Amino acid sequence: MPIPKWKIKGIxxxxxxxxCCGRRGLKRTVAMMPLDADGNEDGTAEDVVYYGTSCAATALSWTQAKVTDTARTAQAERDQRDNWARRIISIYAPVEFAPVHDKARVYYGRNQHQRDTGVKATEKVAKLLTEARATLADTTTGPARPSRIEDFRRYVVIFNRDGGISLVRRVPEEEAERQEQAAAAQRRAEKIRGRLLVVAALDAEAARDVAYADNLTREWNTKAWQATHA
Ligand SMILES: [Zn+2]
Known part of the structure; x- marks a missing residue:
């Protein structure tokens, strides 16, 4: 089989x-990255082309159905990587400039199997953050996504009695609404005999991770929020 000239990155x-043909008014297009002769990606987001499914099918010698399926799968994978990146940033960006001792405790607390392997937490955290930021900055299939601590939002998280999360809600910007929500969340937590936390994160999914994290991670999370939103 000949090596394809393109890799589908998403839809x-x-x-x-x-x-390819200049046809306009398409509902969606397929993002394709050029490949070199060895089948490696040959370019950056700038080199990506956007083809209609029929032209993409011709370029790849595939059926349109295969193009659409592949594009949807690629897009779903990208969305998952974005979710991973938002979780990594929400957990680790607040400790990026923390004392090494705290950073190591946060990192090894989540990666216990690496504790005695000599893996340096500082390097690991830096590497994870670099990768996560690059993931969200990738514009191949859409504009860059928020990735800074300044982009964190606050979420109220209610735990049930068993320690599972019962509810996650974005904290409103407006003061009166915020107080109303806080009171309602408190009532609900009491009713189910659970407990309540407020955490900062890039989205609600990442907020769950922060809420489940250890106390030290959450202390730094709170500090980061206060430092950027004081
Ligand atoms: Zn076309």
Missing amino acids: VDDHDTCG
């Missing part, structure tokens, strides 16, 4: 013109 709805 997008913000490019409505086929980069």
